[in-house]
Amino acid sequence: GAGVSQSPSNKVTEKGKDVELRCDPISGHTALYWYRQSLGQGLEFLIYFQGNSAPDKSGLPSDRFSAERTGGSVSTLTIQRTQQEDSAVYLCASSLWVYTEAFFGQGTRLTVV
């Protein structure tokens, strides 16, 4: 596709359930980022993938959060045993290489009830 695609665009889940959020980056982009954004706030870094290097997971808030990137392309962010404080917009971005623009998807709005 022409841009970064995220799915689903909206997800409502019950507390304690697991959720998977998907990100399709721009083809050929080596870097992929996941961020979390609460209403009107800045972006909280979660995890960063760069090529075949080990991902930087330093931003994951707890061991309930995990992410993988298969074949250097599609990425999935998994949240296990969701809690109400996990409610936020989860944004994915990809970039071609260093110093270059990060292109964002439209995000997945997660609501935990």
Next chain:
Amino acid sequence: TQLLEQSPQFLSIQEGENLTVYCNSSSVFSSLQWYRQEPGEGPVLLVTVVTGGEVKKLKRLTFQFGDARKDSSLHITAAQPGDTGLYLCAGLTGANNLFFGTGTRLTVIP
């Protein structure tokens, strides 16, 4: 995690006024980017500054990277309602990770 503090957090001004948004950190960044985000959308890049002391102009927007590459500012001249949005700075670390600031929500009143 690198911390980038933006100020002010909220700014509401009349059309035609000037404003400056600040982005400060105790960390050194290899480059710094400014993004603008509108409701329901992802952030979109406005500019990248790479060299300490660098100044870039984009129409009515002027971006400056601090000499020590720890801070940056965004100045808007004669603000227009179309400038309304959430402005985010983002610093690129030596490990090529991209950390975002706390955001400045700008409202320009016609």
